[in-house]
Amino acid sequence: SVYANQKEASLAVAARIAKLIRGKQAAGQQTVLGLATGVTPIGVYAELIRLHKEEGLSFKDVVTFNLDEYYPMKPDAAQSYVTFMNENLFDHIDIDKALVHIPDGTLAQDDVAAFCLDYERQIEELGGLDLQLLGIGRTGHIGFNEPGSAPNSGTRLVTLDDLTRRDASRDFGGKENVPTKAITMGVGTIFKAREIILMAWSAKKAPIVQKAVEGEISGEVPATFLQLSDSVEFVLDQGAASDL
Ligand code: GLP
Numbered sequence: 001s002v003y004a005n006q007k008e009a010s011l012a013v014a015a016r017i018a019k020l021i022r023g024k025q026a027a028g029q030q031t032v033l034g035l036a037t038g039v040t041p042i043g044v045y046a047e048l049i050r051l052h053k054e055e056g057l058s059f060k061d062v063v064t065f066n067l068d069e070y071y072p073m074k075p076d077a078a079q080s081y082v083t084f085m086n087e088n089l090f091d092h093i094d095i096d097k098a099l100v101h102i103p104d105g106t107l108a109q110d111d112v113a114a115f116c117l118d119y120e121r122q123i124e125e126l127g128g129l130d131l132q133l134l135g136i137g138r139t140g141h142i143g144f145n146e147p148g149s150a151p152n153s154g155t156r157l158v159t160l161d162d163l164t165r166r167d168a169s170r171d172f173g174g175k176e177n178v179p180t181k182a183i184t185m186g187v188g189t190i191f192k193a194r195e196i197i198l199m200a201w202s203a204k205k206a207p208i209v210q211k212a213v214e215g216e217i218s219g220e221v222p223a224t225f226l227q228l229s230d231s232v233e234f235v236l237d238q239g240a241a242s243d244l
Contacts, residue, residue, distance in 0.1 A: 001233065002241040006201040009235050010043030013133070013197055017044070018051050020131060020195075021062060030061045030099075032123070034132030034190070035089075036143075037066065037081045040199050041133055045089040052093045059095040065123055066102040067134070067143035068184035071112070071157060073105030079171050080105065103155070103183035112183065116155040120189060132193035136200050139163050140208055140221030144184035149222045153186030187225050196232040198223070203239035210243035 003009035017033070024031040035041070051057040066081055075082035082102050090100060101122065107115055123129060134142050139161045145153065146161045159181055160168075169175040190196065200209050212223035213234060219225075226232045 002236050002238060004238060006043060006237045009199065009201070009237055010041075011047050013044045013199065013235055014047035014051065016197075017048060017131065018055075018057050021057065021059070024130070025058070025061060030063050030126065032063045032065070032126045032128065032130050034129040034185070034193055035064050035066050035085065036133045036135050037068070037084045038135040038137075040135035040201060042088055044133065044199070048089065049092040059093045062095060063099040063126055064095070064101060065119070065129065065185070067132075067190075068182050069103040069105045070179040071103075071105050071107075071181040071183050073179060075102075075104075075106065079168075103185075105179075105183065109157075112157045116157070116183065119155045119185070123189070123192075129193035131195040131197065132190055134190070134196060134198040136198060136205060136208055136212060136223050137161075137164055138167060138205075138208055140211060140223045142187065142190060142198070142223050142226070144182040145187050145190075145222040147220050147222065149187050149219055151191070151219070151225045151228070152188040155183065155185050155189055157181055157183055187222055191225070191229055194231060196226065196229060197235055198226060198232060199235045200240040201237045203242055205240045206243040209234070209236060209240050213244060 021031045069081045073080045104115060136142060139147055144158050146158060165175050165178040168178045172178045211221050215221055215224050217224045217227050
């Protein structure tokens with residue numbers, strides 16, 4: 001769907017999440033959400049916070065799995081996705097922090113593979129992700145699945161693309177400070193979600209959105225794999241949709 005602007009699109013996505021949570025609550029079930037970082041979902045999180053504070057939306061029975069984390073990364077670092085999620089969502093809602101999962105950037109390299117398998121196992125034990133939120137990077141990455149990622153890839157340690165590190169350099173005060181690696185859910189992990197919402201705002205994202213939606217399906221632009229799923233919706237503002 002294409003919305004007039006980012007605000008309207010964000011409100012619509014937040015409303016869908018709220019409806020999902022409330023529906024699950026009515027059935028006495030937990031909601032399992034896959035969450036994303038970056039500037040793109042901030043408006044959705046802001047609206048979820050408002051719905052919590054003003055309209056009684058509770059997150060007590062919501063379980064979350066974040067897509068990715070830089071590696072190595074200390075959770076209390078300003079640039080960590082743990083800090084991002086706390087500041088932009090978790091610190092402002094009634095979520096049970098024991099139900100929050102974010103890839104661990106402090107692991108020893110030898111322990112990463114086992115951690116990643118366990119991340120997948122935990123998602124599966126809960127019955128899978130009800131909904132996965134995604135942004136898109138300028139390399140066409142989803143999560144941190146950079147060009148070259150396989151459609152059936154699982155949660156794993158990856159090397160970040162140079163363009164991705166350049167795009168992140170402002171947060172880190174220079175590209176040389178951006179970690180070279182990250183732990184990310186795989187394309188295959190994302191694919192298993194029952195609903196996938198990829199959001200993109202502004203004309204800056206228009207070229208990569210065009211490739212993702214209309215381009216040849218290829219690991220060179222991992223987001224093109226989403227064309228193979230019936231459960232994906234692209235939620236765009238007019239700028240991001242301007243090359244379609
Ligand atoms: C980062 C994240 C992605 C995100 C992308 C786009 O690399 N790992 O999950 O989708 O950047 O970021 P932004 O939303 O800030 O444009």
